[in-house]
Amino acid sequence: MILMLKAVNRVLLGLLGLGLFALGGGVLLGGLDLQRRWDFGMPGWWPFRGPDDVVLGVEGRTRWREEGWWWPTVIAVLAVLLVLLLWWLLAQRGQRLDRVLVNSEDGAPARLNGRTLENVIEEEAQALDGVSHAHVRLTGRRTAPTARVRLLLEPHADPARTLGRLIRETLAHARDSAGLDRLPSKVRLREARHRARRTA
Template identity: 55%
Template sequence: MLRVVDRVALGLVGLVLVVVGGAVLAVGLGVSPPSWWIHDGPHDVLLSTAERTRLRDETWWWPTVIAALALLAVCALWWLIAVLRRRRLGEVLVDTGDGAGALLRGRALEGVLAADAARPDGVSHAHARLTGRRDAPRAHVRLLLEPHVDPAQALDRLTTEALAHARDSAALRELPAEVRLRTAKHKAERVS
């Protein structure tokens, strides 16, 4: 939902900026504007001195300007945080076969996936996070491997066991995953 609002808002702001900027550019290049347009010609200013200074002495003017700019800054900050924050999936839609479906908590599936991923020998720690839509989740898995473990073997075990188990238990057609592997730090061994 936020992605749709984000795209619509950006599209509308971009369209307004292109239309107004293009019209001002056209008038500046010598195209004669219509009678209702804010500019009369290429040498006209946007705001005259009288228009700029007429509200300066009003008591409501500066508080209104400051409140409007503060509201604009808060909205822009909210939008930036909403765009940058990656949301966790709250629930996963499980197809029960009767057409209604059931909802599975996303954190529960993340916990089971992390526990299954950490079970094989050589995996020191596992962390799982689900993103995406509730009918098409995506898994982000981080594995901390012991130094002696082959990464290809650990990745194969993760895809054939833990991810397959999570996909089958939630009745999903597919469960795309991004996997990050790291090795645990260890002390150097002495050779005698």
């Protein structure tokens, strides 16, 4: 089901991108008057034929002027459309994996709960010296997950040393335990800021 939704999502994104590309290209052709310069024609229904053409002509702008509901409705619809597109854009960010297919060494792949693997990596990362808090999220494909790791470091921590241990120990252990060939990772380090305490 998830794979089908991802495929539909990609098709819709592709069609939307293709439509916007065609529309933008057509407007650019008209705006630069390339039909006349390069001596070619556009379909009869295409509204942008030259630099003087506009998206919404005088008739379109004044047609519903007497109707008080028209422009508020147009603005509301465009606002809702913008919110939906922004939500869709944010939803395209790496989605969390619910399952990871691991090598069970008997010829049949086993399914490992993605959250369980995230928790294991988080616990091992938080056990590293200088790490105050760790957050891990697995994204990508079930057979080829990617780990997104955020570490909150104590002020005394050595970022280079902590990152090296995270890669060599924590992530390598998770990769080997799950029987994965690779476990690409994106790591973000941030220093914890403690508030100064007043002393009497």
